[in-house]
Amino acid sequence: MMQFQLTDEFIEQVEQLIANNDDETLTSLLEEFHFADIAELLHELNTDEATYIVKLLDSEVTSEVLIELDDDYRERILDNLTPSEIADELDEMDTDDAADIIAELDDDVQKQVIGHIEDEEHAADIVDLLRYDEDTAGGLMAKELVRVKESWTVAGCVREMRRQAENVTRVHSIYVTDKHGKLKGRLSLKDLLTAPGRAHISEVYIPKVDYVNVHTEAEDVARIMQKYDLEAIPVVDDNGILVGRITIDDIVDFIKEEAEKDYQMAAGISQDVEADDGVFKQTRARLPWLLIGMFGGLGAASIISGFQEILESFPRILIFVPLIQATAGNVGVQSSAIVVQGLANNTLKGNILARLFKESGLALVNGCSIALIVLLISHFVFHTSYLESISIGAALISVILLAALIGTFIPIILDKRGIDPAVATGPFITTSNDIFGILTYFLIAKLILGF
Amino acid sequence: MMQFQLTDEFIEQVEQLIANNDDETLTSLLEEFHFADIAELLHELNTDEATYIVKLLDSEVTSEVLIELDDDYRERILDNLTPSEIADELDEMDTDDAADIIAELDDDVQKQVIGHIEDEEHAADIVDLLRYDEDTAGGLMAKELVRVKESWTVAGCVREMRRQAENVTRVHSIYVTDKHGKLKGRLSLKDLLTAPGRAHISEVYIPKVDYVNVHTEAEDVARIMQKYDLEAIPVVDDNGILVGRITIDDIVDFIKEEAEKDYQMAAGISQDVEADDGVFKQTRARLPWLLIGMFGGLGAASIISGFQEILESFPRILIFVPLIQATAGNVGVQSSAIVVQGLANNTLKGNILARLFKESGLALVNGCSIALIVLLISHFVFHTSYLESISIGAALISVILLAALIGTFIPIILDKRGIDPAVATGPFITTSNDIFGILTYFLIAKLILGF
The missing domain is CATH 1.25.60.10 (MgtE N-terminal domain-like)
Structure with missing residues (x-):
């Protein structure tokens, strides 16, 4: 085109x-x-x-x-x-x-x-x-729909539909109600095209119809419509009366907004800010997350100050702090992203103990690979002593393990408590992993180097 | 339900x-x-x-x-x-x-x-x-559709449609072609319901119809269908012959996959990995990004080693390295996420110079706020000297400015060169910001503290 x-x-x-x-x-x-x-x-x-x-x-x-x-x-x-x-x-x-x-x-x-x-x-x-x-089916639905009564004939129905269709942009399904307006089923246009004119709607309609209640959460509506491949879904009130319908285009917007919200949260931006918003609005969305990171950094500073002996006896240990921190952050973000997406798509199965073992195994594979490379490079390129190199390698394995477990379980715990697990990604997980990572690093160095 | x-x-x-x-x-x-x-x-x-x-x-x-x-x-x-x-x-x-x-x-x-x-x-x-x-309109389309010729009558058309509708799950639009099969326009079911039976299709069809070519990229198809709120779009070959149609449900899946891909890239995971995939598959998706972070960390280590004098004369400067690094990473991820999303949604307007000024202004507001807090805390809590505190504050402002500019312009440059800007988010931007951030920090400290 x-x-x-x-x-x-x-x-x-x-x-x-x-x-x-x-x-x-x-x-x-x-x-x-x-x-x-x-x-x-x-x-x-x-x-x-x-x-x-x-x-x-x-x-x-x-x-x-x-x-x-x-x-x-x-x-x-x-x-x-x-x-x-x-x-x-x-x-x-x-x-x-x-x-x-x-x-x-x-x-x-x-x-x-x-x-x-x-x-x-x-x-x-x-x-x-x-x-x-606005986050419920009632907030998403439109009142425009084509409804017919089960007592009508097919021919009468076509006449009535012509009248109703004037107000409806797109006819997806024709909904069938009883005389009180209660949703009974649906009728496809195809059925209407092929049924004899004198038949009654009650003889030709499909009594099986997916529907949602006005109070159903928008997220669930999106999930149902996607799962069952629906292009429109009728909405009923608490008495089963047909009150509206939701079409797939409203859901497309909703799905996109949700995905963007998760992405922005992971990047440490409060939702709903765009490149073209003003400086003040952007600052309001971004500064809080930077402050979280700042307090994390200050926490790390006081941890390092607490290991005064290292600063004096093993200053070379300090040059690997950025490496430890970057690794902890990256592992944490990876683990949390996979869990958050699994929760959002409802694809997270199995019990929590099995997941614990699996994440630990995965972290050990990654941890050992990285630890081995760093151990060799630190010793031969940065000339750290054997014990210093071993401290760094051991710390990396522990930090990766810890970061993976924090990244995996914080979102799961938040989700169980009804909090959106996406808040746990991004700066939140990076900051806590920075602090725990650096603390672990120095504790292991202290243990091995014995200062 | x-x-x-x-x-x-x-x-x-x-x-x-x-x-x-x-x-x-x-x-x-x-x-x-x-x-x-x-x-x-x-x-x-x-x-x-x-x-x-x-x-x-x-x-x-x-x-x-x-x-x-x-x-x-x-x-x-x-x-x-x-x-x-x-x-x-x-x-x-x-x-x-x-x-x-x-x-x-x-x-x-x-x-x-x-x-x-x-x-x-x-x-x-x-x-x-x-x-x-598979990433083109041809790869997304289905062959099932209802097509009528412009020379037919409405009544003949309804008969023919009944036959064709057998094979089509959902009738969205009826497409009108000339006798050679060239797409001419469309007919809504509504129009068909209300037109007189003896009229010819050529008198009642809508000649304006959106369509895509078989070679149109899937991403563009999604953008067009969303922008124009289409539930189905016909696909033509290079000769304008109607060969298929794409429905919105295929696009919903595509939109979701794209959003997830961006999110996973930002989190440093190669696409297409789920919580329930095996350890080996997950390692293959995650380890490469961790290795990028690792080399960044080693780069930072060699930068710190290069400033030997700091290790000896100003060891307190070192305890703020995690703070500098965390801030550079967070700012970079925020800036890049906003740009990547703006590019994906086509909402990034204005010229590059205006954006430069705006991002700089935003970074200065955030930078000065954080620098002031850290300057005070470092001096009064961590007992750094005046000059050390000023070095830290000045470095923070510079690092935030630098990180924001790198985060903003790398995605824009990649996009201009036809590379998916989403690859620039996550570990990639964090790692480069880590290195540049730490280098800037030490250079400024050296300048102010004069060692």
Whole structure:
């Protein structure tokens, strides 16, 4: 396909047209564009220019554009719109997107905007969705879906579906309910295409249907939809009444955000910061982790001070501190990453004792390989004594073993206590491994060198 | 929904039934299960037991089960099946899944299996898919799709679709081609439901359709489908002939794998290793990165040895080496993670000079905060002299600045040269920052303390 490429010339042209208030050329220029491309364009303009375009184009288009924009940038544009203008945009959106956007507004603006939404049923649906926590099925679902009653005929159903389909962007499944609205099953479009017109829905529908409750956690919804390869899943309330559906595209975003959150945590960044956020926001996300590392470093400094005799009698032991520290950190991060990912994917099996043995075995293989190389290099290149070399090698094996066990079990313990194990990766595990690693190093050196 | 929970009792029951060859009870017990749940069960059994179940159940079910299994485990089960048994399973699969599985087999087995596939058209489609690289649109696509010709009437189209839909699990879009098979546009089910039966397809179809070429890289396919919120995208060959389609569920898997790969790289693990892989496989994935860290540590050791005078005159400077190293590592990982994620999401904007200024500003804010705290603590708690404290503080600011710049620009440079910037995160950036950090520290100390 032709990939859309945003050129500097094009951006300049748009800016010029806005400056000239040349609405006609601007409209016909942007008419051909996909809303995702217009969103990309708006990000390159300043807020006033972006607002100009949002006000200019049809809200059928701009409602989709607004959904695509970054949260922060969208908020700034919405600040420039009146409640009635915002309501026009929300009128065109699916209820789930509208609810997400309205939730970002101040309480008093929210009320005004809702009052201006023309379609009252749509407004009521949005208000209803605002009740749910954003990390639950209720917070993810949309109200738009195609529902039919089990008592209808196939022909009547097709007629009714044509009417309902107007409001639904994509028909994934047709949900079948009893007369009280209780979810009974589903009907595939394929079945509907092939069933005789006079048959009743109750004769042709599939009574087996996966569903989630409004209070099911988003993470579980993602897991279920992935595991069972579902493109949409119906959502029921506590009485089994069908209240909404979640589609796979909402889940794709959720999966991506979760993966990014884990990655950022491992890198020591509080979630939700991007390369283009301001210096202050980035400092707030990054400084706390650096402070943890700093206190770890100060802890290491006081451990080294505590072994005053080494500083005096065996100064060559000190030059390998960075090696010990780097190894402890790397092993810890590796072990914790594997466990965190195993927990996230639900692929961590077997009991804790078996895992202990396995991690120990793995650490011993790696530890002995590295210890042997370092022992030889330290003795022949850095001219450490036999005993010093043996201290360094023995310390490396112990440090790798210890770091692997800390890296493996801290995430498992956190997970058992209901804490997100991803917080244990990155600076947290590196810092604790730095301290324990250096302490182990000096204790073993003291034991072997006998000072 | 009722979440499926695999209990130890249930596994034991299944194992007992297999040991007793009680096929009847086993079949009726597993009949009710979703294939994804059966896959979960098989992972808990040994290979022979799993093979027993695969042979026992209907291939309509087991073909789906096999797709769900981990690659390694599936290979072991397939080793226990004859080419004709494997062919029976592939007969039931969509072409994309069948091609993925057949690609894992040895060349001679592949040929035998293909010879045993009953449906010759299906076999030809699979062979055709094997030609494509797995990281391209051709490698992701399935041959199953609903296609109609623009010259048909709506009523004729519905008849023809009923026939084609038999082979297609999920109908996302109906693709419209000219009489030569060239992709012309698409038709939504909604449009088909609402158009009059006598109308020609050419009058009702949507000529605007996103598509990709068979050689488009998988990464780009994922980006396009996400950006434009597509649930399926048609694939054309170099002549514009419609040859397949890619659905969002294949992309979900791809997105997840990519995110995990980045995370594992940042943690210093070669891709594709899981908590339950064997010790040897894990060592192969982890040891290389530990060796990089080891050589970095040895480099640091030789830098410290080079500043012999410090070891003698200012031993207190040495106790802050872990602090310098930890800070350099943490800052580097933070900076690189933000850039790598920005590159992956295409959100990194602006020119390189602006980024240089911004990262420097950010590093100075963080650097000065940490330097001030450490300067005070080192002087009052660790009793370093004024000049020593100033050396430490000045070194921290420089090291943080340097680490941030290395962390930011190495990924950008790699990306410009077409190398995956994710390799630059983790041990790679930590190690280079360790070395440069410690070197900077001693150079500044030498400058200020004047030894």
